[in-house]
Amino acid sequence: EAQVTQNPRYLITVTGKKLTVTCSQNMNHEYMSWYRQDPGLGLRQIYYSMNVEVTDKGDVPEGYKVSRKEKRNFPLILESPSPNQTSLYFCATAPWDGGNSPLHFGNGTRLTVT
């Protein structure tokens, strides 16, 4: 079954404690991206990756890092989380076919930073 898997689904942490949210896909998609969703602000792109070892900033990259060492994985790293990073995070993937294919989303990770 085609899947985008995020872990964990829920995470509560404290300010400054490094954390990683994982995203894995089994569809051999080239494109992967991270979004955060906040009330009234919709979905905002954090980082995206066009392929292995190729990453770029989205609209709200501050405070986040990513890596793309393998095609199937695209972890989101918060080196020093702060309360304003409390949000719902989604990973999304798509095949590279000229950019027309729709995005496949994971089920989200709800992060709370106290």
Add this chain to the structure above:
Amino acid sequence: LAKTTQPISMDSYEGQEVNITCSHNNIATNDYITWYQQFPSQGPRFIIQGYKTKVTNEVASLFIPADRKSSTLSLPRVSLSDTAVYYCLVGDRSFQKLVFGTGTRLLVSP
């Protein structure tokens, strides 16, 4: 980047047709228009995509006028299970920066 504007919320009743419009005044030549549906505690799910004129699939229709500065998602005969948030996405063929709107919360009542 094309910015999109949608109504914040809409109300409807079961069996009615619902039309949700998205404005994207600075849409670029290569941009496609894609609509997603999102239920609580789930990721958005693809509904329909188009470039111009009209596109129809088993769940919705998408109307795009000639100037492409707006688009309308049409849901025929909605049911309670169509209660969700609907997002309009305008993006270029290279899949790079994609800008979602703030979404339209549709509430379908009996």
